[in-house]
Structures are given as C-alpha cells and as structure tokens.
Amino acid sequence: SAVISQKPSRDICQRGTSLTIQCQVDSQVTMMFWYRQQPGQSLTLIATANQGSEATYESGFVIDKFPISRPNLTFSTLTVSNMSPEDSSIYLCSVETSPLGGEAFFGQGTRLTVV
C-alpha cells in the first residue's frame, strides 16, 4: 500500500498566475500519475511521471501548461501555469506499487478555483 500526502488541499488563484501542487509518497514508487477532474466530471489522466526522465503527457495536455517534476522516487510536483477559469478542477496524484498491475492509491486532491 501507499499513503500519499498532497498539498495544498485547495486554493483560489488569480487568472494568469501559476500554482504548484506537491505529492509526497511514504514509499518509493516507480511511476506517479497526475489526473484532472473537472467539475462534475470523471478523472482524466494528464501525464505519467517517472523519476529521472521527462513526464509523458496525454493527448490534449502539454508540458508548457502542466510542467511536472519528479526529483526522486517519493515526490512529484505538478504546476498549473498561466491559469484561466477553465483550469478550475480537482487535481489528483496517484501511484501504483505493483509492476504487475493492481490498485492505485490517490492523494486527497487539490481543489483549484481560478477567478
């Protein structure tokens, strides 16, 4: 299992600014995943972050808008850059601990409101 500490839990930001979300895991994990959940919607994968390499982004998401760092096996950050009201969402980080495929563990999410 894994326990994930994600912060901030919520923030209200001005348009045009950037917010960095942190995700700390209590054990070493190979891959970390960042999801976005728009209001009333399901989760959409933004990118997959491996330690020591650039993140892999899903279609519709770009590094300039959502830069990701993965400095070690227990930590990652996601930055939402040059924010607009359309970026208002819940952002969640997630990890899996088994390379054979199994349950994913999620942080408590960051509820972002852009005004």
Add this chain to the structure above:
Amino acid sequence: SQQGEEDPQALSIQEGENATMNCSYKTSINNLQWYRQNSGRGLVHLILIRSNEREKHSGRLRVTLDTSKKSSSLLITASRAADTASYFCATAGNTGFQKLVFGTGTRLLVSP
C-alpha cells in the same frame, strides 16, 4: 483514451436496499477496478477484477465482469447512508504499470 460509460448517472435509494451500477468500456483490458469518491476528494479503491475472472466479492460488494460484452457491474448490498458517494469504474490495459481509464461515474445517494 476514451472513457467508459457508466449507468445510471445518478441513483437514489433507501438504506437497506441494494444498489447496482454498470460500466461499459471500449478496449481490451488487463483488469477493471471500482473506486469510491466522497465529496470530490481522493479516490478509495474498492475492488479489482482481472480479465480472466467473472465474479468477485468483498464484504457487501459484488463485482461481475463480462469481457465479451466489455461490461462490468458493481452491486452494493444492504446499503447504508455512509455509502453515499460517487463510484467510478476504471480499466487498465495490457501493459505493466497502468494508466487507468475512468468511467463517467455514478452518484449514489442512500437516504436513511
């Protein structure tokens, strides 16, 4: 990747009743998982069923998987008010560490 569809979108029942949620997906899978989300917070894993399994139980939860129809169902028996949440299915493809593709979700309301 395309999301799976879940139905119903919303379900309202009384305590003690059973709740059934259905999930359909589009591609071949390694496994299918169900998650619960309370009030827009983090997701909690409920149960995982692999592609070679047809049914799985965990406490009051029963999950079925029909890979020929690309569908799954989650049954919660004897529901409680604390079961009120959103429920999502998520599929994992045939790779190692998995990107999960989430369904559209079902909002369950259990009234006392």
